[in-house]
Amino acid sequence: MPVREELKVPVLGQPLRPLPFAPVPENARQYAVPMADGVRLATDVYLPGRGTRWPTLLARLPYDKAGDECFGPHMARWFTERGYAVVLQDVRGKLRSGGELAPFESETADGYHTLDWVSAQSWCDGAVGMFGDSYYGFTQWAAAASRHPVLRAIAPRVSTADFRYMLDRQGVFPLEVVAYWALETWVDEALYPYEGKLDWTVRPLARIVPKALGGPEPVGLNDWATRHFPAAATVPVRGDIPALHLGGFADFLLPGQLDTWRRACAAGGARQYLLLDATDHGWTTLRKPGRPYRDPLSSEATLQRFLEGYIGPLLPFFDHYLRNSTDYLTAPVRWRLTAGSPWQEDDQWPPKASRPITWTLTGRLAGGDGVLRLGPETTRSSASWTHDPADPVPSRIHPYYPLIEPLDERDIHVRADVLSFTTEPLLRRLDLAGPARASVSMSSDSDTAHLVATLCDVRPDGSTHRIVDGAVHIRSPWPARVNVDLGDAGYRLYPGHRLRLTLASSAFPRYAIHPGTDADPWTARQTEPRQNSIALGGADGAYFTCYAINGLEQKQ
């Protein structure tokens, strides 16, 4: 069959199509490591300059083992200079590795066979640790679940052993982050050139990503969006392997991370260390307003400083558990609310000093002047708003890295379809440190509804900074009592600042929009405006609870 006619003839003057992935550095040895079914995975080995056998650190990732994006070659250099062999691998179906794209499905088996291969190499001294973030934190839990004996310790960051935490918030689909993740991870980037931009006006929602790809659908996305979570997205959590759990207070996966940490502690058998920093999913640190963001890759000095903060904490952990060269006398829980400040130490989370504080939601609401008040409110009232799926409440916060460019959302809080409740200016510092929940009695003229709760810091100048948020899918009969889980807050409010909770029925594109009909939000084409309301005051009034340290006395 001659195929000459099918040769693509692009317009002259177009730049060369770039390789979809970075060239492998010269100092890496490349291997094609065979898995159980014969599929081979592209694997880079970095060895220290001196010695013959070393403890080995492994990361298995879908984001380009040789790219700058995840600092792979930079981390390899950092660790090899400190006496570790480093092995970085593209997971199955991704980039240079063979096999089909299959998120979650084969990470336990592939982890086992990769550990097996590593431990058989002449340069491996028999002790292997794993490290990495997000999905390549998940691949650590999956490899641990394989029970390969050579794996001695893991250090998962901004990650969880239960990826349903990424794919679902109490029945609401976290559209923006999962759509980007699917678009940029679970397609064959060699085949589908795309601009990396999504058109959020496309309907139904299910067409947004295929449209950006010119037709093809990412693997998994339709299942996830319609709540068909693969069993393999949840791996059993081992407690008998030492783990350093690194989490960020501005990371959307923190609820999943804490759940995994609790499971590991409960399972028992090995020490679990929790480290919580004022960072987001990309380990961007929280900055004072006005301080510019610096890309870690902007200079060699910036990169080295970043690496010290990013992987520095892993070194004493692995030195102890992989080479027994040092003690590791670290508190089980370390946390801090501002970047660079000393670690607070504890043996539990929330910290012992942290106590739940409850605010009642009261006040007139249109125009954003509802009140968050300590103590109960006996006067009963209600607040209602129109949820118009054709004009959803916008979300401005970046789904992955809210701290790179934290955006003011005060203009959103005064929309007629947003209920906004704010405290008086704080007289003393208030450190939020622990779970945040909003408890609400909701009614709707639809059979089901969404409720989105967002917690913000309101600065003296009126600008806002989002702290945490949560969303819940609610079903009749009305009124329905629901708890919106905002995850765990870790945030310092300064005197003069105010705390604000907003309630709405949408935050788009952060969450899929409720169509106002019985149709699935993912495939709905028709939408209908709906009236939603909540009860305020009295026994079924709405309240908000968050763990916090000092600053406020709880009035009874």
Next chain:
Amino acid sequence: MRGFRPQPQQPGPDRTPAAARAYTELRTKILYGELPAGTPLSEADTATMLGLSRTPVREALRELLTDGLLEEAPRRQVVVATASPELNREVALMRGALERLAIREAAENFDDSDIDQLRLIMIRTRRALKAGDINSYLDCDDEFHLHIPHAAGLFLIEDALRRLRGFTRLAGLVTGWNLDDFERSADEHDAIIDSLATHNADDVEQILIDHLAATRTALAPDTH
């Protein structure tokens, strides 16, 4: 935004010398069939097309003339070359001679990583085949055949083969490719890898000879 982190900040200015950039871009356009045989390439138009000044373009055109991918035409024009049957025959002879030398060295010297890199090229080869992406497939094919002298440390052979493979690509643009031949060729590459892993120079040389003969037949069925 891409994947797990934001796009790193814009890379600095491309520090590749302009002449090298012009050479690589033009060579790729010729091998991809974007500039078919006979296309005239004037210095001025080419410079405009590539967004470069005339000096580096002049250098690149001269180098491509030396490679044989461009040729002189009447009225002092430079055009994309047309591969003659005589030239293709000579290319086949030279490739055969050089690649046989290289593969014998490879069989004796290759370590696991050298061999695995061929396997990694084949993973991308199969993916390009599945997508029907002919140019990516042919790039992988070049990479496979050039990796053998490269990893064996035979840089003169690698250099000569890169030039010779340019002619092979030109010939393919004229005769057209056959997807079944691609599948067969990929299977033969796998056989070469398996044989290299046994480090038996005689065996792998014979597999290579058969592979090159089959490719020659596929490329030039009429002159066989």
